[in-house]
Amino acid sequence: MTISGGGDFPASLLLVGAGRMGSALLQGWLKLGLDPGGVHVLDPAPSPELQAFCTTVGVKLGVPATPPEVLVLAIKPQTLASAAPALVSLAAPTTLVISILAGKTLKTLADHLPSAGAFVRAMPNLPAAIGAGITGAVADPAVTPEQKRKADALLAAGGRVEWLGDEDLIDAVTAVSGSGPAYVFYLAECLAEAGIVEGLPPAVAERLARATIEGAGALLAALPEVAAAKLRADVTSPGGTTEAALAELKGGDALPKLIARAVAAARKRAQQLSG
Ligand SMILES: NC(=O)C1=CN([C@@H]2O[C@H](COP(=O)(O)OP(=O)(O)OC[C@H]3O[C@@H](n4cnc5c(N)ncnc54)[C@H](O)[C@@H]3O)[C@@H](O)[C@H]2O)C=CC1
Ligand SMILES: O=C(O)[C@@H]1CCC=N1
Structure with a gap:
């Protein structure tokens, strides 16, 4: 495992696609000192907020x-084939391409941008918008140590970085941490809805559910050496209310099986997007 950090930013960078994830990354880079004078953003439909x-x-x-020295691809995977021809002349042999496209393999990227010198395939997640993300990344053999340092600095602007030796693992990273924030947001929605069913006013239920997930996440962050299972046990009084709830979640392995099916579906979808 590699926990990285520290700036070693490229002198020039082209961000291709500045939607939710591209914009989040851009804001993090600039906040940590990337020279805006060396940055171009290419997006056919920039939002008014992005333009401003x-x-x-x-x-x-x-x-x-x-x-540019680094070209970051942050368009939808389904648009790579149509976007790539316009990018070929922008990806020189000296250019490092960093792709955050779900599913798109290093080989597919190289097939679409054969002019580029080297590729990093990365999978960040949306909390990168506030520097609280985690990214899984893999570098192709052509990436130089200097290029890897620069890729690491860019990705670390969004939070922690896990460099992986095996590209096959990136689809699993996508299914766990790339998509993962949505699972947690959905849990917040479900918890609020359950609270409403139990009689709480909707606004109160939403505040309770949201603050619970914020607080639990903050506790995980504050106590990195304590296992999630230990924190769960700390909440669970023998014969108490939590135990009654967990019996429902764990009964017949209900929640573990559901989460495993969801993660497997995300991984399968990433594989379908690969070509
Ligand atoms: N949203 C998320 O939480 C995460 C997304 N990703 C990956 O990031 C990529 C972007 O996802 P989002 O930001 O959610 O999508 P998005 O739809 O918000 O952004 C895509 C952007 O690409 C632009 N675009 C479309 N065609 C283009 C072209 N030919 N050249 C330049 N820009 C073009 C669009 O105008 C849009 O602003 C995807 O490949 C996704 O797999 C990865 C990790 C997390
Ligand atoms: O849903 C998606 O395909 C992208 C990749 C990970 C998060 N969002």
Whole structure:
């Protein structure tokens, strides 16, 4: 496991696709010191917020005159084939391409951008927007140590980074931590709905559910050496209310099996998106 951090940013960077994830990454890089003068953003439909942000911070919207040191691909996987031809002249042999596209393999990326020198395939997650994300990443053999340091600095701006030796694991990373925040947000929704069923006013139920997940997450973050199972045990009084609830969640392995099916479905979908 590698926990990384520290800046070693590229002098020039092109962000291709500045939607939810691309914008989140961009904001993190700039906050940690990436020179906005060296950044271009390419997006055919930039939001008004993105346009205003780029103007304010001095990031250029459009195509750079020369290929960048790093090109970050943050478009939808399904649009890679149609977007790639316009990117080939922007990805030089000296350019490191960092892709965050779900499913797209290093080979598929190289097939679409054969002009690029090296590729990193990464899978961040949305909490990168506040520096609280986690990213799984794999580098192809052509990535130099200097390029890897720069990729690490960019990815670490969003939180922790796990460099993996085996590309096959990235789809599992996608299914666990890439998509994972949505599972937790859905839990917040379900918990609030259950509270409403038990008679709580909707606004109160939502505040309780949200604050519970915030607090539990903050406790996990504050106590990294304590296993989640130990924290769960700390809440669970013998013969008490939590035990009664957990009996429902664990009965017949209900929740473990459900989560396993969900993660397997996400991983399968990543594999389907690979080509
Ligand atoms: N949303 C998330 O939580 C995460 C997303 N990802 C990956 O990030 C990528 C982007 O996802 P989102 O940001 O959620 O999608 P999004 O739809 O919010 O953003 C995609 C952006 O790409 C732009 N775009 C479309 N065609 C383009 C082109 N030809 N050239 C340049 N830009 C183009 C769109 O205008 C849009 O702004 C996906 O590949 C996804 O797998 C990875 C980890 C987490
Ligand atoms: O849902 C998706 O396909 C992307 C990848 C991980 C999170 N969002």
